[in-house]
Amino acid sequence: MRSHTASLAGMVFCLAVLLSLPLAHDRIRAEDRQATGAGAAPDATTTANDRVDLALTVYNSNLALVREVREVPLPAGEADLHFLDVAASVNPATVLLRSLTAPARLAVLEQNYEYALLEPQKLFQKYVGREITLVRLRQQDGTTRQEEIKATLLAYHNGPVWKIGNEIVTGLQADHYRFPELPADLYSRPTLVWKLENSGPARHRLEVSYLAGNLSWSADYVLAVERDERTAALEGWVTLSNNSGLSYSNARLRLVAGEVHRVLDVYSREPAEARVMMERAAAAPQFARETFSEYHLYTLARRVSLRNQETRQISLLTAPSVPVEKFFVVEGQSLYYRNPQQPGEPIRDAVQVRYRFRNDPASGLGNPLPAGVVRVYQADSDGSLQFLGEDRIRHTPRNEAVTLHVGNAFDVVCERKQTDYARISDRVAEMEFEITLRNQKERAIVVEVNEPIGGDWTILKSTHEARRTAAWAAQFQVPVERQGTTVLRYRVRTRW
DSSP: OHHHHHHHHHHHHHHHHHHHHHHHHHHHHHHHHHHHTTTSOOOEEEOGGGEEEEEEEEETTTEEEEEEEEEEEOOSEEEEEEEESOOTTBOGGGOEEEESSOGGGEEEEEEEEEOOBOOHHHHHHHTTTSEEEEEEEEEETTEEEEEEEEEEEEEESSSEEEEETTEEEESOOOSEEEOSSOOTTOBSSOEEEEEEEEOSOSEEEEEEEEEEESEEEEEEEEEEEOTTSSEEEEEEEEEEEEOSSOOEEEEEEEEEESOOOOOOOTTOOOOOOOEEEEOOOOSSOOEEEEEETTEEEEEESSOEEEOTTEEEEEEEEEEEEEEOEEEEEEEOOSOOSOOSSSTTSOEEEOOEEEEEEEOSGGGTOOSOBOSEEEEEEEEOTTSOEEEEEEEEEOOBOTTOEEEEEEEEOSSEEEEEEEEEEEEOSSSEEEEEEEEEEEEOSSSOEEEEEEEEOOSEEEEEEESSOEEEEETTEEEEEEEEOTTEEEEEEEEEEEEO
């Protein structure tokens, strides 16, 4: 009887101990939280839905400054803020956060950029050493059933290595895989994470700015030349390209034209193929221009939305009647002694077709022209515009000339031959050249011939007046009648 009573007392004691374990465990966890700071405020998360303002300053060097303002509730004390909906091409070293509500009451303790985005390969790598469910589809009696296999992923390099039971298995294929949970360090989209200390209000208006790559702009121009080739209509377009991994909605847009010096950006990524959206808006100027340091700043008068992987064009300028000059150019080369393929035969030179106009108020222009591509068109006999060619221009200030090389003349031929070489002494030589220009066009033209000449040179004689354009170059203006031929001959003495 005594033994039975003692046994019953032991059971009661054990039961009491077991019942007390959860309470003791809770007390231990509470003490641990108090000791380690685990009782800090819960994390906060903000998305684009909290955004109250967005501004983009885009440079023509594959770079943009993104500035946005969000209304975010923040707990008191220390807490992590997960800032979602940022550009995938963000440069984390350029991120700046500040509170517009109470700048002195919100401190940034740590900053991190989570770029380990969720994708199948990374998910497998995170599950090395853990169990995954492999699901295979089997056909039986006209129906499809699922076969589930529990397997531990031992390695994932060139392919998965599984442990199923006591066997090591490779090459096992599955129709799909089931993972019990998402690893904590994988994110479905790029995320900025701050550890903040808030001693201010429960809601803050936060301003976040950062530099992002793969977001750029360029200028594109259309020059429609009239049939008389004396005037042309010029249209300028801003071409915005967004491959930054984020769409921008209702943003204030500014463009910076100029050469911004940058160091190598290790976070830049290759741009993806973009969709093109032409925004053929009103012809009135949409951009307000101002001088900004050594650059020019263009501010769009309205807000714009730009989706990821999209290219959008916005009107920049319109000049309906710009005086233009069409001219022909032959560029000589530094070594013109002989024709190595056919000795004695002349060398054929290309005759370039160029257009020139001035960026000044008299031409209906006068504002700085950002660098870009000018595409030249002209109407045919039916009035349809045909493409003549294109050229790239640099940033062109006010009152400077713009010259475009659109192609080579079909009906104008240039042939060059060196007709004499005389060595006068060890340091003096004389050379004579003959340049034949044939014009098969129905109108007379003038060809500008630019000749490179080395050493200390003097032109002894010439059929056309020579102008020294540089220490090593001479220029001739050679008229050629319609369906006619003109020969330029000159003799030059050089000293070394």
